[in-house]
Amino acid sequence: MxxxxxxxxxxxxxxxxxxxxxxxxxxxxxxxxxxxxxxxxxxCPSLFSFKVADLQLQELAGISFPLVRAELLVEGQKHKNPSLTQVGPMLITHWGLSGPVILRLSAWGARDLFTSNYKGMLWVDFAPKLSLEEVARILDAQRKCAARKKLGSFAPDKLPLVRRFWEYLLMRMEINPDSLWGALNNSSSKKLSDLIKRCPFHIDGKGEFKEEFVTSGGVAxxxxxxxxxxxxxxxxxxxxxxxxxxxxxxxxxxxxxxxxxxxxxxxxxxxxxxxxx
Known part of the structure; x- marks a missing residue:
């Protein structure tokens, strides 16, 4: 007592x-x-990583991005929440996505994510310092200056993407990495630009091993x-x-x-x- x-x-x-x-x-x-x-x-848990059911993505565990813009839409959420758009570093893990930008999203969306059983959509802009038009121009220039080179051999220098992740984006677009830059048509180039600026990921749970850092809730x-x-x-x-x-x-x-x-x-x-x- x-x-x-x-x-x-x-x-x-x-x-x-x-x-x-x-x-x-x-x-x-x-x-x-x-x-x-x-x-x-x-x-409820807060500050946790996101589980993404994408085996090809998980094979890239360890790849990090110094700066992305990430927008989270929790399943069942009816109104856009400005706090669920964050900018910062991101990391690919063995089960999905983590890093400061993801942890901040999990904090702001902790209660809604808990209610939705950690289901939602995440859109990631991998070139937040560039506009969509600038990304499209970079790809167009690459098609001309590297027409005889393989698409998957390297990402354009002006895009903040490592080669392995660049290959992942190509495969998501069902573009053969062994095809040539000169063979990339206008339609595929536009879709690739769109994907770089707004790449969707299905959130299917929170990180494994109960690795959340803090708890939301407690004494009122x-x-x-x-x-x-x-x-x-x-x-x-x-x-x-x-x-x-x-x-x-x-x-x-x-x-x-x-x-x-x-x-x-x-x-x-x-x-x-x-x-x-």
Whole structure:
């Protein structure tokens, strides 16, 4: 049983003047907070990679892209969400796609993805610094200057694509990599330009091995005084970190949330303890 200022929870007896609950995104912490009167926003994973059922893509695991623009549409989503378009590095994995841009999308879309059982569509722009017209001109120029060379032997220099991924795009377009640049007709060249600028991937789950970094959900923020991190419902109970309904994108924001919340709670408890002396 936990007893804090007269409020009790049905567990082994622990008595304290103050208690800081900083249990992370664990079910035990959520259960304890609920027993002490708090409501819990249903937890779900956040910051995870996307599973893509594409064997040819998975064979390219390890290939990275310094900069892409990725747009996510979650299955069942009726309205476009600006937060589900992100720019940044991306990585091909053994089961799909990862990297900072994917992790940010998973954070912004965590709850919708959870509801949809992690189903959706991802459109990736592999040349975000170039317009569609510029990509088309690059391909047209390549058709002229490298007419006698094989399409799959290299990607045009001005496109940020490695040869193996370039071959993958050609195969998706059912273009023989051994055919010559000069044999690439206008229609195929246009479709290839479109694919580079808006390449679709079917999302069919989240990354394997439960590799998500944080949990979305937790104790409702309205029930906590964020200036002291003290519970509004259970006096002398403090909460900090992932036990709260707070989760951030990559870049250290989740660490900072835990550190700052813990510092505020610890300082508040220290000041109140000092006042009692």
């Amino acid at each position: 936990v007893s804090i200022g007269g409020i009790k929870s049905q567990r082994s007896l622990v008595e304290s003047d103050y208690l800081l609950l900083a249990t992370g995104g664990t079910q035990q912490g959520f259960k304890l907070a609920k027993e002490l009167g708090h409501s819990i926003v249903d937890p 923020l309205a029930e906590v005084d964020l200036k002291s991190m003290e519970s509004r419902l259970c006096p002398n109970l403090y909460l900090a970190g992932e036990v709260l309904n707070v989760d951030g994108i990559t870049g250290g924001f989740n660490f900072q949330n835990a550190w700052t919340g813990g510092y505020i709670a610890g300082t508040s408890i220290g000041l109140r303890s000092k006042q009692k002396l």
